[in-house]
Structure formats: structure tokens, C-alpha cells
Amino acid sequence: MIPAFATGLLDDAAMFPPGSLPLDAAVPAHRRHRAAPHAPAVGPLVVAATALPTLHAILAETPGAPLAVALTAPDGPAQALDALRAADPALVDVVALEIAVPDDPAAFFAGLGTPGPDVYAEIPRDARRDDVLAGLAATGHRAKFRTGGVTADLYPGVDELAAAISAAVAAGVPFKATAGLHRAVRATDPATGFDQHGFLNLLLAAHAARTGGDVAAALAERDPAIVAAAVADAAPARRSFLSFGTCSVREPLDDLAALGLIPAGDPA
Numbered sequence: 110m111i112p113a114f115a116t117g118l119l120d121d122a123a124m125f126p127p128g129s130l131p132l133d134a135a136v137p138a139h140r141r142h143r144a145a146p147h148a149p150a151v152g153p154l155v156v157a158a159t160a161l162p163t164l165h166a167i168l169a170e171t172p173g174a175p176l177a178v179a180l181t182a183p184d185g186p187a188q189a190l191d192a193l194r195a196a197d198p199a200l201v202d203v204v205a206l207e208i209a210v211p212d213d214p215a216a217f218f219a220g221l222g223t224p225g226p227d228v229y230a231e232i233p234r235d236a237r238r239d240d241v242l243a244g245l246a247a248t249g250h251r252a253k254f255r256t257g258g259v260t261a262d263l264y265p266g267v268d269e270l271a272a273a274i275s276a277a278v279a280a281g282v283p284f285k286a287t288a289g290l291h292r293a294v295r296a297t298d299p300a301t302g303f304d305q306h307g308f309l310n311l312l313l314a315a316h317a318a319r320t321g322g323d324v325a326a327a328l329a330e331r332d333p334a335i336v337a338a339a340v341a342d343a344a345p346a347r348r349s350f351l352s353f354g355t356c357s358v359r360e361p362l363d364d365l366a367a368l369g370l371i372p373a374g375d376p377a
Contacts, residue, residue: 110371110372111147111149111150111371112344112370112371113344113347114312114340114341114343114344114347114370115149115150115365115370115371116149116150117149117150117151117152117351117352118150118152118308118347118352118353118361119150119151119152119352119353119355119358119361119362120152120153120155120179120285120287120352120353120354120355121135121139121142121151121152121153121154121155121354121355121358122155122287122354122355122356123135123138123139123154123356123357123358124155124156124157124160125155125288125354125356126259126356127259127356128356128357129356130356132156132160132163132164132167133167135154136154136164136167136168136171136176137171139151139154139176140173140176142358146372147358147362147371150358150362150371151358152177152179152352153177153178153179153204153205154176154177154178154179155178155179155181155207155354156178156179156180156181157180157181158180158181158182158188158189158191158192161180161192161195161196161201162195164176164178164200164201165197165200165201168200168201169200175198175199175200175201175202176200176201176202177201177202177204178201178202178203178204179203179204179205179206179207179229180192180193180196180203180205180206180207181207181208182206182207182208182209183209184209185208185209185210185211185217185220186208186217186220186221186222187220188208189206189208189224189228190221190222190224192206193206193224193225193226203226204226204227205226205227205228205229206224206226206227206228206229207229207231207253207287208221208228208229208230208231209230209231210230210231210232210233210237210241212237214237214240214241214244215244217230217241217244218244218248221248221250227250227251228250228251229250229251229252229253229284229285230244230245230250230251230252230253231253231254231255232252232253232254232255232273232277232284234255234265234269234273238273238276239276242276242277242280242282243280245280245282246280246281246282250282251282251283251284251285251351252277252282252283252284252285253284253285253286253287254270254273254274254277254284254285254286254287255286255287255288255289256270256286256287256288256289256290256306256311256353257288257289257290257303257305257306258288258289261301261302261303263288263289264289264303264304264305264306267325267328267329268325270306270314270328271314271324271325271327271328274311274314274315274318274324274328274350275318275324277318277349278315278318278319278349279318283348283349283350283351284349284350284351285350285351285352285353285354286306286308286311286350286352286353286354287353287354288354289303289305289306290305290306290307290308290311290353290354290355290361291305291355291357291360292305292307292308292361292364293307293308293309293333293336293361293364293365293368294307294309294310294330294331294332294333294336294364294368295307295310295328295329295330295331296331306328307336308353308355308361309336309337309340309368310327310328310329310330310336311328311350311353312340312343312346312347312350313327313328313330313336313339313340313343313346314327314328314350315343315346315347315349315350316339316342316343316345316346318346318349319345319346319349333368336368337368337369337370340370
């Protein structure tokens with residue numbers, strides 16, 4: 110049984126690095142996850158807007174209910190809205206749009222309109238952050254924090270990410286995270302030497318931000334026992350920290366099982 114704190118926590122980003130699964134393999138793999146006992150933990154398949162025609166072709170050849178997808182649009186609102194209009198509702202159910210913010214946040218919100226699905230704006234790691242969060246608070250849209258990548262500079266430090274999470278929670282803006290969250294608890298990747306944020310640390314950080322706790326300390330905690338013991342109390346923070354993109358659905362599930370937070374893994 111998947112506990113409430115993990116429901117819908119894992120957005121399936123298998124086709125993005127470092128997983129980089131081809132779309133024709135990512136779709137059946139996602140359907141297997143959605144039919145497995147761990148299905149309640151699995152959110153939509155994250156797909157690049159430019160891959161929508163290919164996705165349509167794959168789904169047209171495989172019977173089944175419309176596939177819930179989150180479309181990423183690095184080129185901004187126009188690309189997202191074009192993809193949304195092009196989506197075939199008989200094949201895909203677009204539940205979210207993940208959109209990169211241009212240099213001018215005002216232009217972003219002017220171009221966005223009211224698209225319908227949940228909208229996540231990627232929060233810039235610069236002085237635009239607070240303006241974007243204010244715009245999201247005013248429009249009811251959501252934030253997306255990039256928490257890692259293929260190079261060390263793409264990982265925000267503990268203090269930087271703590272400030273961003275605190276600002277989002279203070280503004281009443283729910284958020285998701287993407288990239289670099291390969292483990293439940295903060296750790297150093299032995300292959301790259303990168304310090305990687307833990308996805309449960311983000312949950313604890315959101316809880317700390319909501320309750321006046323030490324957000325940076327929550328992100329910095331590396332003791333699995335301490336993190337696991339704190340998760341139950343932090344569960345209401347899921348109203349702030351909604352989900353994260355993972356290139357491997359199995360990997361975070363295995364981590365949660367090792368911590369004793371979910372049952373041991375089922376066949377994926």
C-alpha cells in the first residue's frame with residue numbers, strides 16, 4: 110500500500126537525461142507502472158512538447174485509455190499553448206504544462222492566458238525569482254524548481270534552494286522539482302562527486318517552511334533514520350511540495366522501501 114505522503118509523488122520523466130529512454134519504450138514502461146501495485150505513487154508521463162506528434166503515433170497503435178501527460182515547453186507559453194491545442198484528447202490527457210520563463214516575467218504571464226491544465230513555471234535562479242513567484246501567486250499557477258542536472262553548477266546549494274522553497278511557501282505557491290533527485294535522502298553521488306538533494310529532504314524543507322522550522326537544515330540532513338522518522342509529521346507539506354520528475358520510477362520506490370516507508374518492491 111502506498112501511503113498518503115507518496116501518492117502522486119513521482120512524475121515519470123524516463124525520456125529525459127540521464128535515463129533518456131526512447132519514447133517508444135517509455136510509453137509501455139509507463140503503462141506498466143500505472144498497472145502495478147505502486148501505481149498510486151506514479152504521476153503523469155513527462156513528454157517534451159516537440160515529441161507530441163511521435164507520442165500520438167505510438168498511442169494510435171496501442172489501444173488504451175488516454176495517457177496522462179505533462180508537456181514541457183522550454184520555448185515558453187506559445188510553444189506550450191500550441192502543443193495543448195494540438196493534443197488529441199482521444200490519445201492524451203494533458204494534465205500539466207511545464208514552461209520555461211523568459212527574461213521578462215511580465216511577458217510570460219501576458220502570453221500564458223488560461224490554458225486549463227496545471228501550469229508549472231520554471232523558477233529562474235536569479236533576481237527574477239520573486240517576481241515570477243508573485244505572478245504565480247496572483248494567477249494560481251505553480252512553480253517548478255530545477256534541483257540538479259548533468260553538471261555540478263546545475264545543483265543549487267542548500268542555502269539557495271532553502272531560500273527559494275521558503276519564498277514559494279510564503280507566497281502560497283505549490284511547487285514541483287526536477288532533475289538530480291536520484292535518492293530519497295541527501296547524499297554525494299560516488300560516480301560524479303556531486304552533492305545531490307534528497308526528495309524526502311525537499312518534503313521536510315517544505316514542512317519546515319510551513320511551520321517556521323530550519324529549511325536549510327532539513328535540506329542538509331543526511332541521516333536516513335532521521336529523515337524517515339520525520340516524514341509522517343511532514344506529510345501535510347505535500348500541499349506545497351507536489352511531486353518531482355524522476356527518470357527512474359523504480360529507483361525512488363526502492364529507496365522508500367529501504368527506509369521502511371513503503372512495502373518492498375513489486376515487479377516493475
